[in-house]
Amino acid sequence: MAHISKRKDGRWQAVIELPPDPKTGKRRQKWLYADTRQEVKRLANELEAKIASGNYTEPTKLTVEGYLLQWLEVYCKKLSPTTVDGYRIYIEKHINPFLGKIKLQKLKPIDIQKFYNSEKEKGYSNTTILQEHRILHRAFKEAVRNSLIERNPCDMVDPPKLDDFQPKIYDQDKFNKLLNAIAGTEDEIPVLLAGLLGLRRGEVFGLRWSDINFQEKTLSVRQTLVYANGELKFKPPKTKKSVRTITIPDGLIPILKEHRKRQLKAQLESETYKEYGLVCCRKDGDKINPRSYSRHFKDLLKKHGLPHIRLHDLRHFNATMMLKYGIDVKIAAERLGHSTPSTTQKIYQHVLKDMDMEAAEKLNKILGK
Numbered sequence: 001m002a003h004i005s006k007r008k009d010g011r012w013q014a015v016i017e018l019p020p021d022p023k024t025g026k027r028r029q030k031w032l033y034a035d036t037r038q039e040v041k042r043l044a045n046e047l048e049a050k051i052a053s054g055n056y057t058e059p060t061k062l063t064v065e066g067y068l069l070q071w072l073e074v075y076c077k078k079l080s081p082t083t084v085d086g087y088r089i090y091i092e093k094h095i096n097p098f099l100g101k102i103k104l105q106k107l108k109p110i111d112i113q114k115f116y117n118s119e120k121e122k123g124y125s126n127t128t129i130l131q132e133h134r135i136l137h138r139a140f141k142e143a144v145r146n147s148l149i150e151r152n153p154c155d156m157v158d159p160p161k162l163d164d165f166q167p168k169i170y171d172q173d174k175f176n177k178l179l180n181a182i183a184g185t186e187d188e189i190p191v192l193l194a195g196l197l198g199l200r201r202g203e204v205f206g207l208r209w210s211d212i213n214f215q216e217k218t219l220s221v222r223q224t225l226v227y228a229n230g231e232l233k234f235k236p237p238k239t240k241k242s243v244r245t246i247t248i249p250d251g252l253i254p255i256l257k258e259h260r261k262r263q264l265k266a267q268l269e270s271e272t273y274k275e276y277g278l279v280c281c282r283k284d285g286d287k288i289n290p291r292s293y294s295r296h297f298k299d300l301l302k303k304h305g306l307p308h309i310r311l312h313d314l315r316h317f318n319a320t321m322m323l324k325y326g327i328d329v330k331i332a333a334e335r336l337g338h339s340t341p342s343t344t345q346k347i348y349q350h351v352l353k354d355m356d357m358e359a360a361e362k363l364n365k366i367l368g369k
Contacts, residue, residue: 001048002047003015011035012036013040014043014044015029015030016031016044016047018030032044062148063103064095064101064102065096065099065100067104067143068091068095068139071139071142075142084228094119098115098118104148112154116132116157119132126160127162130159133160136154137152140152140154167310167313167316168308168313169317178306189255194311194314196249197252198318198319200337201294202290203337204280205288206234208223209260209277209279210277212279217248217253220244220245221242221243221244221246224238232287232289238337241334241337246334263285267285319332319336329341
């Protein structure tokens with residue numbers, strides 16, 4: 001029960017017994033002040049209720065920046081290195097410059113909303129802002145669990161709606177024009193692996209010759225190459241479904257074999273060749289940074305006067321071609337490494353809609369109209 005008394009200056013005060021110090025076991029008290037006895041009693045009752053329910057949080061000078069750095073180091077260890085690396089970039093480049101100096105316990109929903117508005121004014125997409133919201137919400141959820149804050153301020157902020165993403169997809173003519181421009185070069189194989197087999201960027205540059213069975217005409221995705229914490233690392237594929245074996249189109253076999261011959265020749269001529277056994281590598285056998293290659297791919301398209309697309313859009317091209325040529329969605333999902341066919345349907349619903357319209361037009365011919 002709080003002890004309430006009147007001060008000499010006319011104001012009222014209450015002293016509350018806090019739980020003992022968890023480290024020393026020493027007695028602790030909290031003093032509250034208000035202009036009236038009724039108000040200080042209300043404040044005291046609220047505090048005692050929080051203590052009784054276990055919702056009381058100790059005052060701290062910890063800032064948003066300080067907490068997020070702790071959260072990255074402690075609670076994100078179980079996440080993949082690429083995920084943590086992505087979180088760190090968002091936190092250091094976006095979140096901390098705006099919110100970092102605010103004390104964690106003083107952070108209000110309006111502060112977060114101001115941050116989102118600022119990001120929008122800077123030209124960042126809703127997709128980017130939504131990712132920032134997800135990071136903050138996840139981090140502050142742990143802060144609530146650790147009694148650093150009473151509630152998650154992100155719960156009282158409306159997250160932005162996800163942008164409708166429509167990938168830029170080459171048609172067959174543009175894809176063939178690209179292939180003709182890079183035939184016989186070091187760019188040919190990465191483009192073919194992404195465009196004809198639907199491999200993700202990290203899967204392309206993590207692929208080894210031991211993953212290709214020329215006799216069976218199959219390719220197995222067993223590892224991926226990622227850039228995280230300032231270094232290139234091999235890691236397991238994105239999901240269990242991403243670990244897959246797919247059949248290679250006949251036309252790609254001789255191109256792969258010719259590429260292998262060129263690599264073996266370079267290996268014999270070099271005393272410093274790096275033995276990673278990679279299909280796509282530098283001239284000395286070393287790993288290629290997938291991020292760097294994406295920038296190179298952008299310049300490559302510009303050089304040959306081709307419309308800009310991302311390297312990942314070649315994977316979309318592969319999926320689109322499979323669906324347009326009548327490949328079952330289940331088979332397409334397995335080749336792409338999607339968790340379920342519904343994932344494929346969701347991503348490429350625009351293609352399926354076009355196919356549905358085409359089917360309706362063909363069926364209309366039955367009526368003779």
